[in-house]
Amino acid sequence: MPTILSGNAAIARGAYEAGVEFAAAYPGTPSTEILEEIAARYKEIYTEWSVNEKVAFEVAFGAALGGRRALAAMKHVGVNVAADALMTAAYTGVNAGMVLVSADDPGMHSSQNEQDNRFLALLAKVPLLEPTDSQEAKDYAIAAFAISEQFDTPVMLRVTTRICHGRSVVTLGERQVPPPRPYVKSAQKYVMIPAYARRRHALLEAERRPALQAYAESFAGNRLQMGDPAMGIVASGVSYQYAREAFPQASFLKLGMSHPLPVALVRQFAASVERLYVVEELEPFLEDQMRALGLAVVGKQVLPRTGELAPEIVQRALAGHGRSVAVGGLRVAEAPAAPAPLVPAPATGSAEQTAAAAPAAAPAELPARPPVLCPGCPHRGLFYVLKKLRATVVGDIGCYTLGVLPPLDAMDTCICMGASIGVAQGLVRATDAKTGKRLVAVLGDSTFIHAGIPSLVNAVYNRARLTVIIADNRTTAMTGQQDHPGTGRTLNGATAPALDFEALARAVGVTSVVTVDPLDLDATERAVRTAADVEGPAVIIARRPCVFVDRQQYKGPVAVDPEACTRCRLCLRLGCPAISLGDQAVVVDSTLCAGCELCADICPQGAFIRPHAREQA
Amino acid sequence: MNENGTTSILFAGVGGQGIVLSSSLLATVCLAAGHDVKQSEVHGMAQRGGSVTSHVRFGSRVYSPTIPQGQADFLVGFELLECARWLDHLAPGGVVLASTQRLDPLPVASGAATYPDGLAEHIRARAPGAHLLDALHLARQAGSVRAVNMAMLGALARHLPFPAATWRESIAARVPPKTLDTNWNAFLAGRDA
Numbered sequence: 001m002p003t004i005l006s007g008n009a010a011i012a013r014g015a016y017e018a019g020v021e022f023a024a025a026y027p028g029t030p031s032t033e034i035l036e037e038i039a040a041r042y043k044e045i046y047t048e049w050s051v052n053e054k055v056a057f058e059v060a061f062g063a064a065l066g067g068r069r070a071l072a073a074m075k076h077v078g079v080n081v082a083a084d085a086l087m088t089a090a091y092t093g094v095n096a097g098m099v100l101v102s103a104d105d106p107g108m109h110s111s112q113n114e115q116d117n118r119f120l121a122l123l124a125k126v127p128l129l130e131p132t133d134s135q136e137a138k139d140y141a142i143a144a145f146a147i148s149e150q151f152d153t154p155v156m157l158r159v160t161t162r163i164c165h166g167r168s169v170v171t172l173g174e175r176q177v178p179p180p181r182p183y184v185k186s187a188q189k190y191v192m193i194p195a196y197a198r199r200r201h202a203l204l205e206a207e208r209r210p211a212l213q214a215y216a217e218s219f220a221g222n223r224l225q226m227g228d229p230a231m232g233i234v235a236s237g238v239s240y241q242y243a244r245e246a247f248p249q250a251s252f253l254k255l256g257m258s259h260p261l262p263v264a265l266v267r268q269f270a271a272s273v274e275r276l277y278v279v280e281e282l283e284p285f286l287e288d289q290m291r292a293l294g295l296a297v298v299g300k301q302v303l304p305r306t307g308e309l310a311p312e313i314v315q316r317a318l319a320g321h322g323r324s325v326a327v328g329g330l331r332v333a334e335a336p337a338a339p340a341p342l343v344p345a346p347a348t349g350s351a352e353q354t355a356a357a358a359p360a361a362a363p364a365e366l367p368a369r370p371p372v373l374c375p376g377c378p379h380r381g382l383f384y385v386l387k388k389l390r391a392t393v394v395g396d397i398g399c400y401t402l403g404v405l406p407p408l409d410a411m412d413t414c415i416c417m418g419a420s421i422g423v424a425q426g427l428v429r430a431t432d433a434k435t436g437k438r439l440v441a442v443l444g445d446s447t448f449i450h451a452g453i454p455s456l457v458n459a460v461y462n463r464a465r466l467t468v469i470i471a472d473n474r475t476t477a478m479t480g481q482q483d484h485p486g487t488g489r490t491l492n493g494a495t496a497p498a499l500d501f502e503a504l505a506r507a508v509g510v511t512s513v514v515t516v517d518p519l520d521l522d523a524t525e526r527a528v529r530t531a532a533d534v535e536g537p538a539v540i541i542a543r544r545p546c547v548f549v550d551r552q553q554y555k556g557p558v559a560v561d562p563e564a565c566t567r568c569r570l571c572l573r574l575g576c577p578a579i580s581l582g583d584q585a586v587v588v589d590s591t592l593c594a595g596c597e598l599c600a601d602i603c604p605q606g607a608f609i610r611p612h613a614r615e616q617a
Numbered sequence: 618m619n620e621n622g623t624t625s626i627l628f629a630g631v632g633g634q635g636i637v638l639s640s641s642l643l644a645t646v647c648l649a650a651g652h653d654v655k656q657s658e659v660h661g662m663a664q665r666g667g668s669v670t671s672h673v674r675f676g677s678r679v680y681s682p683t684i685p686q687g688q689a690d691f692l693v694g695f696e697l698l699e700c701a702r703w704l705d706h707l708a709p710g711g712v713v714l715a716s717t718q719r720l721d722p723l724p725v726a727s728g729a730a731t732y733p734d735g736l737a738e739h740i741r742a743r744a745p746g747a748h749l750l751d752a753l754h755l756a757r758q759a760g761s762v763r764a765v766n767m768a769m770l771g772a773l774a775r776h777l778p779f780p781a782a783t784w785r786e787s788i789a790a791r792v793p794p795k796t797l798d799t800n801w802n803a804f805l806a807g808r809d810a
Contacts, residue, residue, distance in 0.1 A: 002648065003648075004641075004644050004645060004648055004654065004656070029660055030660060032660075109659045109660075110659075110660065133655070133682070161659065162657055162682050162683065165657065165658050165659060165660055166655060166656065166657040166658075166682035167641065167644055167654075167655065167656040167657075168653075168654065168655045168656070168679070168682065169648060169653060169654060238681075238682065241680045241681045241682065242680075242681050244680040244681075245621065245680040245681040245685070248621060248680075310681070310683060310685060310686070311680075311681045311683075311685040312685040312686050312687070315685075365730075366698060366701060366702050366733060367698070367722055367724050367725050367730035367731070367732065367733070368722065368724065368730075369631065369666075369667050369668045369698070369699070369722035369723075370667055370722070370723065370724070371632075371665035371666055371667035372665060372666045372667070372723050373665070374665065374666065399665065402665065406724075406727075406729065407727055407729075480660075569728065572726070572727045572728060575723060575727065577666050577723055577726065579726060580721050580725070580726035580727075581726065581727070581728045591762070
């Protein structure tokens, strides 16, 4: 019975059917739902949120060594964190099957970069599978475990946002658990001291690489689809779907396993078509390898190296190159003839295309609709204070990164998970003497646990003069409210010892540790000012639950007294989606307002009516 | 329908309006009717009150999960500004179904930008025969302002060849039982609007 699954749900299903018994991850868009699906639907499988991707990879690796099939899932930048373990796990091998899911985010829908992790598979020398839809996401997940065991290597299953969060039809199968593979002690295989590592590396090159190479040539997911021989397209992942859509009559070499490259198959395909194209998102991963084979290919000289591809991008790029040999499946490319007096904002699509569609008369920009901190978000109070104090704010990865946007406009840097404390330490050392100003590092509770703790130890150790603000909203909010060690609950809802941030900070040697409610603006401002005078690092824990974690924390929406409001716009500096400027007074949308009352706290006219005041009236 | 035999529906609106549920329901109905179907959406930062779209495509064999620019047979706009933003994805002769609801983005609410006038006329000029309906009102009458997505789905259903029973089964499978009547009434109100 076919059903519709997201790519992430299909990977979860594939893991289940493949007999996986252990799965670990740190949440990260677009990978998060893989572990959530496994935890919710397949109770036979042990699941955990690990504190970061490196740990997730390591615990899964350990489970595989112990003889159970294991999966680790993470977003593309998470693999950077796990890379240390990955690079050497490729030498040791894994015993039972181990699959690393790398969920890449071309176009950066919810990421800080769009690195192409296929190169990490190449660097680590592990097999790489790239499904093109949900059915293949499930099938390749199963195949990946078989490959992992057959060749005793971690396998990377690389997906992208359009696979993870695309839904398509999947036929389900049964779960089959292979018998456990006993762990056998072998220091020469698993203890990578240089003498043993040299042997393992040589063995990998001498035996595993050629064996995988031969396997790739016959892997069922690597297949020729011969159409018009005038146009031969090599593609993998969702790019294959875009290319098929654009050129349904062309010949294709579809690569389900793209590392090691099936060289003989590629040569055979190249010899059977007149002109060879490579359609791939981001980097010329396949293209460069094919060029190294001496093949003449058309790829990145016509296709973009940034952002997502789309059928119309592929069609325009390839149709415009050389002879128009294939009949495109698209009827697009011509500008619509109908009047279009409004030009969409550039962020919504190709400015080039929309400009072509617009007539000369009266173009007006459509206002953008950027993501915003939610109504009732406790981060809003913190960033309002930091903006007011004109603090230099070294930011980090999470919902609170939205504090950078106007009108809060209260962030200076954001690089990667946990970077804030280290960057702040360097920045304060380089600039403090000149400006006399103190810097604050702001990072969330989950981010602090993920990669902030070693940096805090470093700051204490090296006597850095900075303020670390842990924006503790009691959850991993941006990815959809996942638990972490600070919440005292596991992925499966079991209770766990809750990490005590205050005690932790003191234990590593921070002498000034203060906890405030970020919606208490006066107390928050006092804490930040006081921390500035502390020698060595000071820690402020700005604690209040995410509005989605505790929906009962507020008393209900505020109202506006239009007589009292002078339209001074001070409340608009909060950047609250529930407040807008009306003709007579500001307006609060009662369906959006969560009731944090920050607006009432800052209004000099007392024009906001608090919910409890309304009840008394 | 394009030359590949694929019908494409683009949903556009604001995070929290129920776009993902609507498009997922539509995909279920397409599958039940025996079609290949693909749907594509985006999570994470993009959902925090920002513009949200979801693509649904069905036919005998669907390739790309996203709708190429200029190929949407239907544009279902849950909000006027968001509907206007995606007009360039509409196919020649494509159908626009738009809720007349207005939700100010933050730059407008804070006075940094203005909400454009004449969006309805703009949409009609680009897509003659565009069907503009007060889905918020229909949903409220049906019992919940949260059923706007069902009213819009109903408006779309009138143009698609799927029986009412299939729609009802799919909706029943996805909403809490005690809200089924409200959701179904909103669907019918949208269909008949």
